[in-house]
Amino acid sequence: MSMELETVLHGVTRPPLESYEEQKTEPESDSESDSEPEPIDWDWVSKPIEYLQDKYEDDPIPRYFSCTRFVYKNRVVREKEEAEEKAVAEYLKTALNISPFDAIPIPPLANIFGHNWPRPVPIDDHEQPLLIRLSKCALEKYNKDNQGLKYEFKVLVKAAISHIPLGSYYITFKATPKPEDVHPSNTSATTFQAHVCDCRPEPVIKSCSIKT
Numbered sequence: 001m002s003m004e005l006e007t008v009l010h011g012v013t014r015p016p017l018e019s020y021e022e023q024k025t026e027p028e029s030d031s032e033s034d035s036e037p038e039p040i041d042w043d044w045v046s047k048p049i050e051y052l053q054d055k056y057e058d059d060p061i062p063r064y065f066s067c068t069r070f071v072y073k074n075r076v077v078r079e080k081e082e083a084e085e086k087a088v089a090e091y092l093k094t095a096l097n098i099s100p101f102d103a104i105p106i107p108p109l110a111n112i113f114g115h116n117w118p119r120p121v122p123i124d125d126h127e128q129p130l131l132i133r134l135s136k137c138a139l140e141k142y143n144k145d146n147q148g149l150k151y152e153f154k155v156l157v158k159a160a161i162s163h164i165p166l167g168s169y170y171i172t173f174k175a176t177p178k179p180e181d182v183h184p185s186n187t188s189a190t191t192f193q194a195h196v197c198d199c200r201p202e203p204v205i206k207s208c209s210i211k212t
Helices: 003-010 017-025 030-034 049-056 075-095 128-145
Strands: 064-066 071-073 151-162 168-177 190-197 204-210
Touching (some): 128 151, 128 168, 128 190, 128 204, 151 190
Antiparallel strands (some): 064 071, 151 168, 168 190
């Protein structure tokens, strides 16, 4: 197979899923089982891009063709890409000066593979045990590295995650001074922010500090 043909194969638009389902559910007759499979229509490869424009421009199904001579996307694909670009620009404008610890939800159209923007993590029954464990690990390192009061974890406030580095959490939590280090009347909670990577065998503490 030539290199050009391999390039074209990657750009072939698949038929809708329904067509595969119909082919699977239809019983095969003896004559059908003996027949040759229908060949792939490669006519578009040797024709100008205008051929695809005339045939697929107003097709409601997304159509994408790529070969060594051109790339063609029909109107549906182009409009989707334009909407995604607009959503990304609006999100970046809103999130420009926002700390990862205060991450805001990413609009669905802007949530495109390859972007590593931090996103809020729900503090639910699934995530809460992990977030508490990471917070306590970060606070333990803070207590070890800093002179003065030692703190113990109190409660989660919020959290965000980015996928690179893998499992990179930005956690905001509250902690109180350990009873042995402070008078019982002075146990007000202090807000901490910790950047922790959930690695194995142990979490990697990127930072942990009192929120200023």
